[in-house]
Amino acid sequence: MSDDRPRYHVMPPAHWLNDPNGVIQWKGQYHLFYQYNPVGPFWGPPHWGHAVSTDLAHWTHLPMALTPEPGSPDADGCWSGCAVDDDGTPTLVYTGVVRIDADGQSVYEQTQCLATSADDLLTWQRCPNNPVIAAPPPGLDVVGFRDPCVWREDGVWYCIVGSGVRDVGPTVLLYRSDDLITWDYLKPLFSRNADAHDPLWTGTMWECPQFFPLGDKHMLLLGVANDKEPCFYTVCAVGSYNDHTFTPETIARFDLGADFYAPIALRDDAGRILVWGWAREARGAGPDGAAWQDNAIARTTGWAGVLTLPRILTLRPDGLLEVAPAPELRALRGAHHHYTHVVLAANASYLLKEIRGDCLEIVATIEMGAAVSCGLAVRCSPEGEEQTFILYDRTEERIYIDRTRSSLSPDIVHSNDGGSLVLDASESLTLHIFLDRSIVEVYANRRVCLTERIYPLRSDSLGLRLLTRGGEATILSVDVWEILGAWAGGVTAGVM
Ligand code: DQQ
Numbered sequence: 001m002s003d004d005r006p007r008y009h010v011m012p013p014a015h016w017l018n019d020p021n022g023v024i025q026w027k028g029q030y031h032l033f034y035q036y037n038p039v040g041p042f043w044g045p046p047h048w049g050h051a052v053s054t055d056l057a058h059w060t061h062l063p064m065a066l067t068p069e070p071g072s073p074d075a076d077g078c079w080s081g082c083a084v085d086d087d088g089t090p091t092l093v094y095t096g097v098v099r100i101d102a103d104g105q106s107v108y109e110q111t112q113c114l115a116t117s118a119d120d121l122l123t124w125q126r127c128p129n130n131p132v133i134a135a136p137p138p139g140l141d142v143v144g145f146r147d148p149c150v151w152r153e154d155g156v157w158y159c160i161v162g163s164g165v166r167d168v169g170p171t172v173l174l175y176r177s178d179d180l181i182t183w184d185y186l187k188p189l190f191s192r193n194a195d196a197h198d199p200l201w202t203g204t205m206w207e208c209p210q211f212f213p214l215g216d217k218h219m220l221l222l223g224v225a226n227d228k229e230p231c232f233y234t235v236c237a238v239g240s241y242n243d244h245t246f247t248p249e250t251i252a253r254f255d256l257g258a259d260f261y262a263p264i265a266l267r268d269d270a271g272r273i274l275v276w277g278w279a280r281e282a283r284g285a286g287p288d289g290a291a292w293q294d295n296a297i298a299r300t301t302g303w304a305g306v307l308t309l310p311r312i313l314t315l316r317p318d319g320l321l322e323v324a325p326a327p328e329l330r331a332l333r334g335a336h337h338h339y340t341h342v343v344l345a346a347n348a349s350y351l352l353k354e355i356r357g358d359c360l361e362i363v364a365t366i367e368m369g370a371a372v373s374c375g376l377a378v379r380c381s382p383e384g385e386e387q388t389f390i391l392y393d394r395t396e397e398r399i400y401i402d403r404t405r406s407s408l409s410p411d412i413v414h415s416n417d418g419g420s421l422v423l424d425a426s427e428s429l430t431l432h433i434f435l436d437r438s439i440v441e442v443y444a445n446r447r448v449c450l451t452e453r454i455y456p457l458r459s460d461s462l463g464l465r466l467l468t469r470g471g472e473a474t475i476l477s478v479d480v481w482e483i484l485g486a487w488a489g490g491v492t493a494g495v496m
Pocket residue numbers: 018019035046079080095146147207208223262
């Protein structure tokens with residue numbers, strides 16, 4: 001039986017994780033918080049877990065940062081939010097929830113709260129004025145009101161809160177404040193009502209909005225939520241921001257896989273924009289992904305949920321978004337294998353015999369030649385009963401992860417997910433892949449990313465293959481590194 005637990009992605013020692021929260025660089029160290037249920041591997045009243053790193057690659061667990069406080073506005077959960085530096089005082093701005101049970105239904109009353117730390121982020125004290133935003137703007141019938149994202153602009157604090165107006169559409173609401181405590185509602189920063197014919201449906205509400213300058217533009221990252229059925233994808237809008245008005249010029253999927261959600265962004269001390277997301281489990285939930293919040297497999301293994309690796313965003317001079325893994329991740333590289341100039345015949349599959357592994361970093365550059373599609377298969381069993389394909393189809397101009405044969409287990413999501421990637425006629429395909437047991441993150445030509453969860457059953461599903469379909473291709477180079485664990489003292493180290 002294969003061990004699915006990732007070794008170099010951020011996750012708690014045990015139990016449940018969802019959204020990344022409050023990422024901040026403080027005195028040089030990267031602090032990453034996350035939605036955490038310390039009771040078990042299922043969603044429950046969220047606490048804030050906490051991990052710290054000096055290099056973005058190696059992490060140490062720290063004590064829990066926030067615990068729901070009975071009788072307070074976060075009595076039933078400290079939901080998602082952000083961290084800011086308030087002139088030397090680390091401050092968390094988050095959604096507190098109180099559960100109200102009425103007519104056989106539970107509703108979570110959502111307000112925005114503050115907590116500050118006087119000991120370099122180790123312990124947190126709630127603001128006596130909580131909640132600092134006690135209700136949605138009067139007159140708006142909202143389907144949600146959560147996940148504040150705060151920034152400072154010309155000496156004034158601004159905050160957006162994820163929301164959606166009932167029967168109208170998703171929106172982010174913009175506030176201003178001089179002191180983080182008293183907030184005035186300004187207007188919606190952005191709303192979008194996509195109908196069923198829109199090729200990019202953007203939900204009924206937005207969760208975890210992130211707003212930041214990128215090059216000479218601004219980017220708005222949005223978790224697409226649907227109050228009728230789970231949705232779980234992330235979109236990004238890029239546009240101009242003047243006089244507190246955001247005018248998007250493009251809007252697209254941020255990650256073309258099925259498992260990147262609830263983004264959080266950080267501008268670090270070096271001025272880079274780093275983004276993390278939550279990759280939920282796709283196991284034990286049935287082939288359609290239902291029961292993702294609580295299921296027998298998670299209860300057996302004792303853990304659920306993992307954060308993605310930090311990805312760096314830049315806007316290229318031609319306006320295209322560039323996305324690359326943080327270079328610090330190279331510190332995790334172990335044994336290295338290098339191949340050059342492998343010519344693959346049409347419809348060939350070439351096993352890299354020296355490599356057996358489920359924790360790998362792979363960089364492959366492929367000259368597509370006459371091939372219609374080509375790429376790699378990871379976590380291949382010797383006879384191919386299990387394998388996960390990462391392929392580019394030149395005819396369809398589509399990059400995708402095909403996990404229809406990832407696992408012999410019927411109790412996981414078997415899907416083929418991807419999206420558009422248009423290569424110039426002379427452009428080769430470069431796939432940069434991070435495989436960490438049950439999570440695969442793919443960067444294709446530094447333009448798009450795909451994140452997916454996979455669960456091979458067989459302990460010998462460790463092979464790596466190069467593939468081509470429909471014509472000959474040349475693999476110009478392949479570099480493969482075995483990747484080492486990221487946790488000081490091993491995965492179970494740390495204090496919670
Ligand atoms: N998860 C949090 C919410 C957020 C959602 C609760 C997104 O604050 O909207 O755990 O996954």
